[in-house]
Amino acid sequence: MEFFKQVNINWMGKTKYFVALSLALLIIGGISWARKGLYYGIDFTGGTLVYVRFDTTPPIDKIRQGLASQGLGDSTIQQISDISSPNANEVVIGLDERGQGEEALAAGRTAILNALYASLGAGEPGKQDFNSVTPQALADQLTRKDPLNLGVNVGDKYTQLAKQLTDYRDHDLRGVVSDLRRLQGAGATPAVISALRDSYFPSNFAVISEEIVGPQVGAQLRKQAVIVTLYALGGMLIYIAFRFSGGGLLHLTASAGTFFLWKWIDFVIFGAAAVLAVFHDVLITLGLFSLLHFEISLTVIAALLTLVGYSMNDTIVIFDRIRENLRLMRREPFASIVNRSINQTLSRTILTSGLTFVTVLVLFLMGGQVLRSFSFALVVGIMVGTYSSFGIAAPLVVAWSNWRGQGEAATGTAAGNKSRKG
């Protein structure tokens, strides 16, 4: 099987479309960024998040009322839907408390929980929520009640039973026991269930995770993330500089008396173009994050760094081919060498990007809520990163050589036009 046989596309002739596309994406993202800003995750802003899973469709209005009655009217409620499990029935309740102390944050968590119990009417006085009981505490309680009348021969029977019941709750019932009778599925006898009923109440929701980040930690992490990203870009520049230290386009413009800065750019043009293209990719990805309201968390920073490396890949493959072909085809105009190099590597570019894209798309669709933003960054990044290697990086080098080496560049463009017509 072969998808791309003898491709002959005049990429450099289409530069203006690429520029238009990139500008459009950058402008749209830029406007959104300027107007709505970026949506930072709790690890950067600090605050309180409580993830709650419901048995049925979450009663958002009731939750909102309950929160308002606890003086938490400004908290955010976000419903989570997941393509792989559309009936996830989960909500994230967030309390953004920038600048407040850690104690206030912990209090916020308690207040959210109180609001949930109050508004959903699940609590029973003197009893505990079965969905939040730990195996050890449950074992304690069962041992005390001794519903199986084991007396002194109890051993670790109740410890085992407690583990069995909580495992069933966490794995089979996904954390929510809305009716204690459902525990029969885990081998609980009626006697056990009625003993449980004395100490615990069932409820149709469960807190599946909680997060509290103090403002101090958030600020520290923001600083750390920026530093890490800059280091990654710097590291990339150093590698590229080392890798393409072979003279760049010096041969085109070796004439004496050239302005030294231009000469220097001739020397580093490949590296500079590659880094500019990567920068372009990161900006577009961030713009889309703002536009589509995806959250920027530490894992997203990790994805962006990966994208920096990945996007560099395609560019390096194409540039390597250009340099190889520059040696082989000294007579040809530069633009057509670039075209040919892109065409020769096109099959590889599309295949590997396509396969990597498929894997991260699967991750995006099936990886669950926790990885949603992370995989979104990769999905977008891989598309943009692949595009930018032939749509931005290569044209940048060609444009520079056109501007610098007038004579040859002119023939380059002419040859490009000719081949497109032919």
Next chain:
Amino acid sequence: MSSNLKWKAVSIVIVVLISIYGIIGLPTSWTAAKQNFAQRIKLGLDLQGGTHLILQVQVQEAVNLETDQTLDHLKSDMRDKGIRYDDASELNGTQIVVHNLATNQTGAFRDLVSSSFPDWDISPAPNEASGYVLSLKPAAIAAIGQQTMDQSVETITRRIDNLGLTQPLVATYGQGNNEIIVELPGESDPNHAKEVIQATARLELTKVVGNQPYPSEQEAMASLGGVLPPDTELLPGGSGTADNGQPAGSVWYLVQRTPIVTGRDLKSADAEPSTENPGYYDVAFHLSTDAATRFGPFTEQNVGNQMATVLNNQVILSAVIKSRIEDSGVIEGQFGQQQADDLALELRSGALPASVKYLEESTIGPSLGADSIRHGVQASVVSLLVVLIFMVAYYRQAGVNAVVALLLNLVILLAALGYFSAVLTLPGIAGVILTIGMGVDSNVLIFERIREELRSAKAPVSAVDLGFKRAFLTIIDTHVTTLVSAAILFVGVAEKGAVAGFAVTLTIGLLANLFTSVYVSRVIFDWHLAKMPRQAELSI
């Protein structure tokens, strides 16, 4: 087959065996294999559920305490040596000021400070003829800080160890902000964890004055004529802890302020099933020999009198002393097992040297962890299948090569996680998935090059050779760029558990990929070429 190729094949088989051993050990049965796997591949908090805390030790408190104590010592030493002064007080947390020192005793004062308080610098107090300021030396402050941190980590570790969790983590964290990270796999109740870390159990055994409780604070004061007898205090009581018996404050006891025995005198403390109250637990303790020499005579003299067990300023038990008690006792409070365990632990582990403040806490419930594992595994399997099917469909036999390389890559990746005892997190699984995607990149690069060479009418043997040679530099490039990113990510956020897991799996995956896609795949090609009839075409 040439012997060279044979050795290469052997080396690959050895790597495979070492890897498989790294993942499942030497299992005798399927269950044993699964058990070994679960033991070797450690899951992060986000996958197995648990609580993660970052806390800050308020080191300044320990420094202040040092200043307090120094002031006390200084005053008594000056009294002993007859050094006269008007007043001495704390200027701030690290400085003490002595006002109006007798001018002829300056030398004696300096000698005292330099001999008994070497951690302190003396300087003349501003705007005062004969006043002096003692400042705690920066080195001493740093030493107190270090000691406080070490002690905190130690105390918290001791408390956490008793929770019976598998592989909890307590360690200093960050750069010099006095932070400690605590990771508790399997603990789904952050409040319980915080209670265990922070709780200070102040135990006192003391004499009940008057041998009887009062129904309320007012009545007690009324019957005492409105004044407490010297060296006594009035404490609320209850027949158990606040949430497990009568509410606090329903009875009041007048007790001796100076206890006979405190928590510091305990040699050991353990929870045990109660003999008096079946179904409940008591905390049994042993006293140090020193305390026993006080306790024995006291109980002997007070047979028939009441003694109170005071926990955190609340009388949890008051009972008549029946006979002389030597060095052991029981705290009866109708505790649950967990409560009794926690109390025993708090009594054993002592107090934190300074209070702590929580900067960050997160709890992953066990059901979310189970969900994340399911999502991660599903996504991995689906992406792996898609990639494998595509490679075989597109490259035929060469595609099978890629499949072998990719599977081997994953095996090495898992084994490396086990050998380095790295932790697999959800972002780590994402790293594995990304490795699957990027892993085929090298294969595609090589195969496309081979196809190109074949197109220019090269014989299969030389096409394969050239394909590998020419693609090699590019493969190095693509790996280095991503590795640079991953390495910087790892160094930059190494302490942020879950994300670091991503950098780890991606790095290992890429390194393994260099081996599998370049070396292993080449050996398979060569083996295939050696078997192939000279004129046959390469299936690629």
